[in-house]
Amino acid sequence: MKKYILTSTLAALFALGGLSVPALAGPEDVVVENAWSRASIGMNRPGAAYMTIRNTGDEPVTLIGLATPLAMMPEIHETKTNAEGVSSMSPAGEIAIAPGESVALKPGGLHAMLMRLQEPMREGDTFPLTLLFDDGGEVTVEVPILGIAARGPED
């Protein structure tokens, strides 16, 4: 049984702790942690955002898409590097997360690809990113924009 409740009090509490604590919103069974992205140069290049999505409930959840006012075409992508060392990326499709499991969006693997930016991603800003689930549930997380050379949520 998935619950959809407001957790603004919790979110506000976590926000006090900075970036390394859960950014919690929407369905209480889904917790998004350590969200971050890199600043863009202008609007012509696609951006990428990263985070850990944790299913704390007792039923599987399936992530089917993304929505954000920042980009016309946000999409979960996966980068793969083959045996010859060649990297490529393609849409990752639906992502099922089993109860108690989490999925990491991180450099060189899964990422939220932000195509057709509507405005430049400026260091120090944040933008809302909504995760869409197959049962109609949504989780919106505020993603901090770090520097172009950022390596992770802490820098």
Place this chain on the structure above:
Amino acid sequence: MRRRAILGYGAAGVGAVALMLFVGWWQVDRPGGPEPVGQRPVALTEMDFRLTDHEGNAVGPETLIGRPTMAFFGFTYCPDVCPTTLSDISGWLDDLGDEADEMNVVFITVDPERDTVETMAEYVGYFHPAIRGWTGPEKQIARVADGFRATYERVPTESGDYTMNHTASVFLFAASGRFVTMIDYHEPREFAVPKIGRVLEEQMEGAT
């Protein structure tokens, strides 16, 4: 009796070593066999290409001879792998400190259509100051990739743009231009920094 046993083991040992050497040779150099996965780049002294660096200087393989070199391919419209590689390299260079001043660090675009000299200048400006950005005509980029045994391919995206699949390894060359080793994309920092250190040490020994 005992001695004969020892001799026996000795002979078996020699046999085993010979077999291992043979197997090793067979795997690496087997005549007529398929090319091994991830061929080695040729030496920089055997490469021939003309590019322009992000400050507008004419550059080529000879620009890199005399100092150890770290080189890699990418493109500035790359949202994931390239900024990650550039910031990893920036981190390695920070770890190496002053030593890193002794080396060439070159980011070569595989997307010269969008990556002009000005674009490269702006992009590399966000990373470690030692990193140089090289671009040039597509034909010249193809020659560089050929020398490095690297590949790249233009792939259309659903957004109507295109992205580039490309070799994401970081290549290390000695000051002489000889290829030494490469750092794979997912290789942890604990392995990457010592590898670079090794190339820098070779340089020191060569200098004495």
